[in-house]
Amino acid sequence: MTLLSSDALEAALRAIGAERYHNLHPFHRLLHDGKLTQAQVQAWALNRYYYQSRIPAKDASLMARLPTADLRREWRSRIVDHDGDAPGQGGIARWLKLAEGVGLDADYVESASGILPGTRFAVDAYVRFVQERPLLEAIASSLTEMFSPTIISERVAGMLQHYDFVNEGTLAYFTPRLSQAPKDVAFALDYVKSHATDTEKQEAVLAALRFKCDVLWSQLDALYFAYLAPGFVPPGCFQPAAV
Numbered sequence: 001m002t003l004l005s006s007d008a009l010e011a012a013l014r015a016i017g018a019e020r021y022h023n024l025h026p027f028h029r030l031l032h033d034g035k036l037t038q039a040q041v042q043a044w045a046l047n048r049y050y051y052q053s054r055i056p057a058k059d060a061s062l063m064a065r066l067p068t069a070d071l072r073r074e075w076r077s078r079i080v081d082h083d084g085d086a087p088g089q090g091g092i093a094r095w096l097k098l099a100e101g102v103g104l105d106a107d108y109v110e111s112a113s114g115i116l117p118g119t120r121f122a123v124d125a126y127v128r129f130v131q132e133r134p135l136l137e138a139i140a141s142s143l144t145e146m147f148s149p150t151i152i153s154e155r156v157a158g159m160l161q162h163y164d165f166v167n168e169g170t171l172a173y174f175t176p177r178l179s180q181a182p183k184d185v186a187f188a189l190d191y192v193k194s195h196a197t198d199t200e201k202q203e204a205v206l207a208a209l210r211f212k213c214d215v216l217w218s219q220l221d222a223l224y225f226a227y228l229a230p231g232f233v234p235p236g237c238f239q240p241a242a243v
């Protein structure tokens, strides 16, 4: 690979999203087009909670490695966005409301006892990637959020239109994400563009974004396999009838 200009690097990052982001996964198409049963939507909400719940741990380990107060202050807002400043606030609490809104028990969701092994493996791999890889790659792996406002808008509109068990309150999780994600991306993208200054680093940040797309994609593969086709629910995992 030859050295890319900063604009060409951004274009290469965006091309990865255009090819691999999870908006393209068949499970999301079905979710957004109203083609899932309530139980299948519950399976999605339950499993996705585990992703949400681990994001602040991921961000705390990243923040611990940032060298300056300016950088840490910037990253700190992500943890506050998800954990809130008080009980009942923040993205994790809002995701629990979403899960309850689609008919799940909040304690069961929080326990993560019914999530799929594929969810656990993918999410844990993301947390470990951020802990173990160089800081530049860890920051680059967050850049899937460049693509999230589009999918979130599509998801909220589609779910409100198609599912009578969903209302705007249920989906309140997503509203702040539409402003939080672009703010987070502006910082992370700027950092990546100014620090990936040789071909090796540029290849590494592109690979980090591909890895993260795989993390998101494989969570949906696991959901599809268990709750659509062939419909093999692993032992001990969420069985729609059991809740």
Ligand SMILES: O=C(O)c1cc(C(=O)O)c2c(n1)C(=O)C(=O)c1cc(C(=O)O)[nH]c1-2
Pocket: 055, 091, 141, 142, 143, 144, 145, 148, 151, 152, 177, 216
């Ligand atoms: O709804 C989505 O499709 C979606 C995607 C992503 C993403 O691209 O990783 C995140 C979120 N939502 C999200 O809500 C969120 O808080 C979040 C944090 C991160 C991250 O990697 O730090 N990604 C995402």
